Amino acid sequence: MAGAERLQPDKSRQKKRQPFTVSYISKILADLNPADSLDAACRACLTTSFYCVARLGELTVPTIKDFRAEDHVTTANVKTGQDRNGFTTQIIHVPHTKSNPLEGEDIYFSKQLDSTDPDSVLNHHLQFNMPSPHEHLFTYSSKSSKGSVRKPLTKSTFVAASTKRQSDKALNFFKVMEFGSGQHSNIYCEVFPLMQSGFWGDGKVTHF
Template sequence: MSSSTSPSTTPQTSAPSRFDSKLPNSTPPLTTIPQRYKSNLTPMPSPLRPHCLSCDRMRLWIPPGESLRKSTSSGDENAISISEDQLNRILEVMGSSWAPSTKETYGAGLLVFQVFCDTHKIPEEKRCPISPSILLAFLSSCAGAYSGSALANYAAGLKAWHLLHGQPWLINSRELKATLDGAAALAPPSSKQNKRNPFTPDIIIRIREHLDLNNPKDAAIFACITTSFYAIARLGEFTVPSLKSFDSTKHITRAHVTQKTDRNHLPVTSFYLPSTKSSPLQGEETYWSAQEGLSDPKAALDNHLRINTAHAGAHLFAWKHPNGLRLLTKKELTKRVSQISSTANLPNLKGHGIRIGGTLEYLLRGVPFDVVKAMGRWSSDAFTIYLRDHAIVIAPYIQASPALEHFTHLTMPPVH
């Protein structure tokens, strides 16, 4: 009989553990001290709600009956005690699917809700899991002071907070929708944003006239505007929030730009966005092709890359500052556009107007609605709101002899 040990019983001591590995892009140490609460939005002191950044409230503000904290002392013989480190890891993994802006919005709503509960002396155990009556009372109380979209986000945040901490969500979706619809109708005029003026190729060309395309920053700004416009992208997807916030796993780099051709050898420039609002983990792809005229994104990008040379891992629109390579922030771009708008007597242009403008441009060309929807990466038909605001988009479809009649029935979105 052989004395050798079978493979199945050989101790595996040299292989690294696959458990509890360090999470990529895990929550970094806080580098910003949370601001003081506003006088009208200050919660009562509680160990359940430490003073922290808004984006951290979803994770750090815990309900008193959090099921993940229950151990075998609860009477369940099969229950497993969850350590503090394990709990934090669970919360971090679950919360990583939310974009930073979503965490900020949800955190703001959670604060408003807790202040409401403090004001009305609602006991801690009644706040989570929340009852339909308390949620509807909260939303109704806010109606008239907050916009409908803000309250919808707050309700979504409360639901996400319950899910994150293992609490049941007991709210009837039909009742919630009726309340949110009513709150939206009662929203104060001051909470409603003015319609954003869309960018157009002509406006982009007028902006170009006031830029020095041999200047590193201006070259980067113009390339970013034209790329965002013709790719129907959010401006924040091609810029960074601040000079110190660049992360190559979240922000586009020069290595994320590729050239592709279809079977007819038509060229397309593709941009891989590692993390977006709609897909923070897997990212999304957007693209454009060269255009005619002075708003051509290819010419603008080529000029930028020629002037602002950098390594493949650099941010796509980083530019050469006297002190070294500098990130292009959204604030820097919008500030420059605002200056030009004032000088050139252009409409009041905002960053979101770039995506709106790109959408309208393709629709006005008669590009099928489904194609524009795919380019803009919309998961719903929400983008068709632009049709109601701009009658000229549907003008070709409503003539006595529609210019696009031969494929109108294939491309028009459903009527709601």
């Protein structure tokens, strides 16, 4: 495998991605206004994806017209539980995942003691945007000629909103983001300061 990799042409190699650290996440959050409907939804999606080690495409929708409550995450998929150490944990059931398209998987996060805390950020979004059980979990309100329109959060909208001011702060543009969901994602949250010392390739953890 190593020999084949050395023979791989440069043009077919995937560019290295900017690693996501807690510090990097906090800089993105600082650019997103919690009093703005879209930004509040993006903040919640960002921190949830990060701490759940979830694929962004499984927490967003491809296009607005693609949303179906039975196929995508909604508030009905969110519940509170306990981890094996007795700590309170938020559990989100993703109806369809890449590794389990039929039954889906549960992803987890626990409260963090800094500005990137996914628990407080998600709760703010839920109180501010108030998505119903029949709407996408990260639904937001958008102004149009017909008034306020409710929209599910698409991946492209998330990327555009989350990177719109990165160049102003001289941060490297990154390819957002495939953390990789699965039943062990809660272990990463508890044991490792995510991505402080990790290497990521093809959207998954390759080394700690």
